[in-house]
Amino acid sequence: MAGPPNGGPQLSRSPGRAATAALRLTIGWAQARRPSRLAEHHARYGPLPAGRRAAATLADAVTAAGLTGRGGAGFPTGAKLRSVASGRGPAVVVANGMESEPASRKDQALLARVPHLVLDGAVLAAGAVGADTVHVCVDRARAGQAAAIRAAVEERERASPDPVRILVHELPRRYVSSEETALVSWLNGGEARPRATPPRPFERGVGRRPTMVGNVETLAHLALIGRYGPDWFREAGDSDAPGTMLVTVAGAAADRGVHEVEGGTRVGDVLALSGAAGGAVLIGGYFGTWHSVPQVAGRPLTAAGLRPAGGSPGAGVLYVLPDGCCGLAATARILRYLAQQGAQQCGPCMFGLPAIAADFEQLAAARPQAGLLARLDRRLGVIPGRGACRHPDGAVRMAASALAAFAGDVRSHAAGHACAAAARRGPQPDGLPVPVPGPDGGWR
Amino acid sequence: MTGVSLAAASTGSSPLWYATRATGVIALVLLTATVILGVGGIARIELPGLPRVVTAGLHRNISLLVVALVGVHVLTTVTDSYTRIGLTAAVVPFSSGYRTFWLGLGAVALDLLLAVLLTSLLRDRLPYRAWRAVHWLGYACWPVALWHGLGTGTDSRLPWLLALDALCVAAVTGAAGWRLSRAARGPVRTATITAAVLLPLVTAAFVLNGPLQPGWARRAGTPPALLSPAAGLAWARGGGLAWARGGGLAWARGAGLAWARGAGQGSGPGAGPAAGPGAGLGSGPAAALRLAVAGAAAPAWLARRTAARS
Amino acid sequence: MAVILRLRLDPTACTGHGLCADLLPERISLDEWGFPIISGDVPPRLAAHARRAVRACPVLALRLARAAEQPRPRQARHRERGG
Numbered sequence: 001m002a003g004p005p006n007g008g009p010q011l012s013r014s015p016g017r018a019a020t021a022a023l024r025l026t027i028g029w030a031q032a033r034r035p036s037r038l039a040e041h042h043a044r045y046g047p048l049p050a051g052r053r054a055a056a057t058l059a060d061a062v063t064a065a066g067l068t069g070r071g072g073a074g075f076p077t078g079a080k081l082r083s084v085a086s087g088r089g090p091a092v093v094v095a096n097g098m099e100s101e102p103a104s105r106k107d108q109a110l111l112a113r114v115p116h117l118v119l120d121g122a123v124l125a126a127g128a129v130g131a132d133t134v135h136v137c138v139d140r141a142r143a144g145q146a147a148a149i150r151a152a153v154e155e156r157e158r159a160s161p162d163p164v165r166i167l168v169h170e171l172p173r174r175y176v177s178s179e180e181t182a183l184v185s186w187l188n189g190g191e192a193r194p195r196a197t198p199p200r201p202f203e204r205g206v207g208r209r210p211t212m213v214g215n216v217e218t219l220a221h222l223a224l225i226g227r228y229g230p231d232w233f234r235e236a237g238d239s240d241a242p243g244t245m246l247v248t249v250a251g252a253a254a255d256r257g258v259h260e261v262e263g264g265t266r267v268g269d270v271l272a273l274s275g276a277a278g279g280a281v282l283i284g285g286y287f288g289t290w291h292s293v294p295q296v297a298g299r300p301l302t303a304a305g306l307r308p309a310g311g312s313p314g315a316g317v318l319y320v321l322p323d324g325c326c327g328l329a330a331t332a333r334i335l336r337y338l339a340q341q342g343a344q345q346c347g348p349c350m351f352g353l354p355a356i357a358a359d360f361e362q363l364a365a366a367r368p369q370a371g372l373l374a375r376l377d378r379r380l381g382v383i384p385g386r387g388a389c390r391h392p393d394g395a396v397r398m399a400a401s402a403l404a405a406f407a408g409d410v411r412s413h414a415a416g417h418a419c420a421a422a423a424r425r426g427p428q429p430d431g432l433p434v435p436v437p438g439p440d441g442g443w444r
Numbered sequence: 445m446t447g448v449s450l451a452a453a454s455t456g457s458s459p460l461w462y463a464t465r466a467t468g469v470i471a472l473v474l475l476t477a478t479v480i481l482g483v484g485g486i487a488r489i490e491l492p493g494l495p496r497v498v499t500a501g502l503h504r505n506i507s508l509l510v511v512a513l514v515g516v517h518v519l520t521t522v523t524d525s526y527t528r529i530g531l532t533a534a535v536v537p538f539s540s541g542y543r544t545f546w547l548g549l550g551a552v553a554l555d556l557l558l559a560v561l562l563t564s565l566l567r568d569r570l571p572y573r574a575w576r577a578v579h580w581l582g583y584a585c586w587p588v589a590l591w592h593g594l595g596t597g598t599d600s601r602l603p604w605l606l607a608l609d610a611l612c613v614a615a616v617t618g619a620a621g622w623r624l625s626r627a628a629r630g631p632v633r634t635a636t637i638t639a640a641v642l643l644p645l646v647t648a649a650f651v652l653n654g655p656l657q658p659g660w661a662r663r664a665g666t667p668p669a670l671l672s673p674a675a676g677l678a679w680a681r682g683g684g685l686a687w688a689r690g691g692g693l694a695w696a697r698g699a700g701l702a703w704a705r706g707a708g709q710g711s712g713p714g715a716g717p718a719a720g721p722g723a724g725l726g727s728g729p730a731a732a733l734r735l736a737v738a739g740a741a742a743p744a745w746l747a748r749r750t751a752a753r754s
Numbered sequence: 755m756a757v758i759l760r761l762r763l764d765p766t767a768c769t770g771h772g773l774c775a776d777l778l779p780e781r782i783s784l785d786e787w788g789f790p791i792i793s794g795d796v797p798p799r800l801a802a803h804a805r806r807a808v809r810a811c812p813v814l815a816l817r818l819a820r821a822a823e824q825p826r827p828r829q830a831r832h833r834e835r836g837g
Contacts, residue, residue: 346765347789355787382785388765485812488771496773497810572767572814 024236024244025110025117025220026260032113035148038155041116048120049226050163055127058226059085065230066242067222071096071178071215072285072315074303077222080212083202084129087210091131093164094187094206094213095122097138097145098171098178101285102337102433104317106246107216109258111138111145114220115152119166121219124226126164129212133165137183140170172443175286175341176391180213191443193343194389215315217246237263241302245316249274251431252322264305268297270318280321280405284314286334287394289401290327293320310401325430326419328409331402332360337434338395343443349392352383356399363410366418373414376403460524467517468593469605471510476612478507479586483619487626504564511561514554527667543665546595549588556585586616587643594647594655595664601656613644759796759804760821767815774816777807795821 027044028036036044063078084091095118099107110118122134138145146168153166169187171177177192184205186192205211214222221243225233234242241263247270248258254275261270271281271293282290283301289311299305301313321327339353359376362368380400384393403410409419481503490496518534521527529547533540535555538548560582563575590609621640627633654660662668761781770788780800782790796804796818808816 347768347770347787348765348785351787351789352785379786382791386763386765386789386791495776496771497776500773500810500812567814 023260024224025114025217025246026258029109029113029258035112035115035152038116038152038159041114045117045224046227048123048223052127054226055124058124058128058222061225061230062222065225065233066240067218067225067233069215070217070221070245070315072101072287074312077214077218080202080214081125081128084131084210084212087203089209091126091129091210091212092206093122093126093129093131093134094183094201094211095119095134095136095216095219096178096180096183096213097136097149097216098183099139099315100173100175100178101287101315101317102175102435103248103250103285103319104315105248105250106258106316108142108145110216110220110246111149115149116156117220117223118216119149119152119156119162120226121216121221121223122166122214123162123164124222125212125214125219129210131164131212133167135187135206136166136168137171137187138168139173141173146170174343174443175338176343176389177443179389181389183213184211186444193345193443194391238300240264240304241300245301245313247301247316247318249276249318249320250433251318251320252276252278253320261301264300264302266297267299267301267306267318268293270301271297271320276318276320278320278322280327282319282321282330282398283311283317285317285319286338287390287398288312288314288317289398290331290405291401292405310404319432322430326364326409327402327406328360328413329364330430330432331399331406332357332364333432333434335360335395335399338391342391343389346387346392348383348386352379353392353395355379356383356396360399360402363413366413366416368414368416373410458524458526460520461526463520464517464524467513467520469608471513471517472589472593472612473608474506474510474513475586475589476615478503478510479583479616480619481506483623486623507560511557514557518554541667543596546592546664549595550592553585553589553592556581556588560585583620587647590647591650594651606651609647613647617641617644756798757801758798758821759801759818761792761796761804761808762817762819763790763792764815764817767813769813769815771812773810773812774807777810778803782807790816 059078059081062081063076065078067077069075069077069080097107097111097118099105119134119136122136126132126134136149138149140146149168153168156162156166171183171186171192174192176182176194177186179194180201181195182192184201185195187206201211201213203210205213221233237243244260244262246258246260249256249270253271254277256274259270259273261273267281267283278293280290280292281296282288283296283306289309291309291311296306296309296311299309301316303312306312321330335353335357339357342349342353344350356376356379359372359379362372363376380396384396386392412419481499485496485499485503488496489499518531521529522531522534527542529540529542533542533547533551535551535558537551537555538544539551540547559578563570563578567575590613594609617640621637624633624637624640627636654663768789770784770790772784772788772790774790775782775784778796778800781794781796781804782792785791804818808818
């Protein structure tokens with residue numbers, strides 16, 4: 001397919017930096033002060049492809065493009081479209097804009113700057129799977145977000161109505177509420193708690209219909225693939241991570257925030273791009289894994305690239321631990337948050353996570369009880385795989401990676417000596433966004 | 445024995461009637477045990493030598509024994525032609541002419557028991573919440589059965605029976621109250637705690653003003669034909685069988701069997717093996733007690749065997 | 755033809771009563787918080803005990819079915835070295 005018409009997003013790279021920022025989704029974000037209007041959106045990206053032929057070929061185009069889910073699981077989007085389309089009866093599309101990972105900002109930024117790109121993607125996906133409704137799910141606690149999206153929907157209806165109904169919903173803010181089955185459960189009138197599978201949403205989800213749950217960034221990429229085709233998509237990135245992705249860099253970084261990079265960019269380049277300065281990085285959010293920067297800098301920020309190091313990119317969140325801050329203390333705070341955020345449905349999670357959080361708090365304070373490390377090791381072995389969802393599994397994986405990445409600190413803390421750096425300068429604010437648990441807003 | 449048999453004979457003394465009363469008392473005692481074991485299970489009480497599976501097994505087996513005893517209780521009541529209580533009255537509450545309200549309570553208790561039994565047998569096929577809701581209704585079975593016994597029971601005036609009832613009330617109130625104290629706060633909890641506190645008080649007040657007062661049989665709804673004092677004297681002279689039915693005095697002289705039925709006084713002076721059905725096993729209530737104790741030991745023995753095997 | 759059975763626990767229903775571990779200690783042990791850890795499938799010689807354990811659960815959280823008809827339970831590992 002020829003290049004995009006009317007000067008659409010050629011892959012532009014910003015000069016003068018060691019790393020390259022690719023601009024496709026994020027064109028003009030630096031100057032943007034408000035969501036782009038429909039007319040501006042069409043001027044920048046061109047009109048939305050319509051018609052049955054476009055819908056019929058979309059799944060193939062997405063598969064050829066190699067687009068994978070940007071919500072953290074990395075499932076091939078084309079395969080998901082095909083599974084939902086082959087289900088029985090009319091389908092449903094859910095646009096997941098919850099972004100319940102506290103350190104992540106990319107979905108919020110996307111919805112705040114280019115809501116029409118996300119809605120285009122949802123509408124195209126609905127055409128491809130035979131859905132008549134799109135449910136956009138956002139976090140109730142983010143003031144104004146739902147209103148802004150509803151305004152965009154109304155703008156579309158006035159200009160030229162979409163062939164599907166678009167509804168915007170505000171869900172309670174919980175760490176686990178952005179999980180697929182939790183969204184489906186809430187949309188079906190229940191609580192936003194994950195459900196034990198089966199059936200998975202693509203078989204039977206909202207209203208017992210096959211449901212396509214897509215992260216808003218995935219849908220944004222889908223909207224561009226629908227316009228410009230899979231070959232254009234593959235012009236960026238590399239063969240096993242085509243296209244571009246949004247990453248959020250948090251913590252000790254001069255240029256913190258959301259960046260768009262090509263797939264396959266190395267971790268070190270992403271950190272350099274954002275001016276990060278720190279010795280350890282948590283990749284993949286609170287369910288991710290800790291790594292020392294030198295060990296991981298040369299690896300691509302992809303699933304295949306990080307697997308040998310025991311990690312995965314997740315939703316593209318990188319938290320850089322400032323020098324002089326204790327990684328074990330940061331881990332303890334994260335574990336305490338995750339323990340509080342569980343659905344409180346299963347024993348091993350309800351009791352196990354607070355137990356390991358307490359263990360890490362002891363370790364971080366360098367006041368270990370006898371047998372702490374052995375007890376912690378036993379608990380980390382026993383908790384995973386015994387809950388209805390992967391919440392405890394993710395927490396345990398993160399905790400275990402902390403023990404490995406900060407092994408030196410673990411030894412000295414276990415012997416009763418606090419971190420040398422912390423001892424020198426006293427506790428530093430680590431910039432880790434751990435939300436203070438507010439009044440319980442419920443699960444509904 | 446004469447004094448006791450005078451009181452006991454106030455509503456007849458056939459072996460069926462004895463069996464009814466006996467099975468009723470034993471069923472109530474075993475129902476008390478069932479409730480306490482059920483509470484113990486939920487409270488996860490584990491005593492040395494009494495693992496959770498044994499508590500659970502005892503709860504189940506004793507409740508099955510209760511159902512069996514109530515079955516006998518109903519059967520003996522129905523086949524006893526003296527009071528003309530039909531089978532329908534046993535399951536349809538308040539449909540009998542004999543002490544309508546108090547007997548009806550028995551039917552209510554039986555219905556609740558059958559509901560719990562049925563849902564427990566079909567447990568695998570029912571949603572858990574449905575089974576649990578019916579099982580909680582089973583708590584109501586106990587006070588209903590107690591009042592049924594106090595209201596219809598022939599023996600409601602006997603001190604040893606009242607003491608037994610008081611013991612059962614204390615046990616159940618204690619267990620249920622303790623269980624409720626661990627439940628979630630809310631209107632349901634408050635309501636049920638109030639009920640648990642009121643139960644012994646209301647029961648005591650009822651007993652003092654009801655069965656212990658003279659004339660209770662008539663106030664409770666016993667059909668007039670079966671009441672004392674009624675018309676007629678019946679005389680039977682000489683040896684051989686002497687049979688007197690209905691109210692009034694029945695007098696049998698001489699040796700031989702003497703039967704006295706009906707409300708009111710019945711005495712048989714000088715009768716040989718007089719006044720005593722069930723002579724083989726001994727007098728009625730004691731016989732039933734011995735039988736039931738043997739039956740109650742069976743599930744405990746079975747549970748021990750099961751636990752030992754696994 | 756030996757039929758292998760597989761135990762499946764509904765973790766949201768389980769409240770840690772622990773009767774299952776009493777009746778099938780060969781396959782079910784309790785963690786430090788009283789919740790069951792299932793270690794392996796049920797061979798025919800343990801089938802009767804397994805059925806008794808399933809019946810004993812006060813909240814019906816434990817189920818038994820043929821191994822061939824059920825997915826293997828997730829075995830999440832917290833240390834992933836290579837692979």
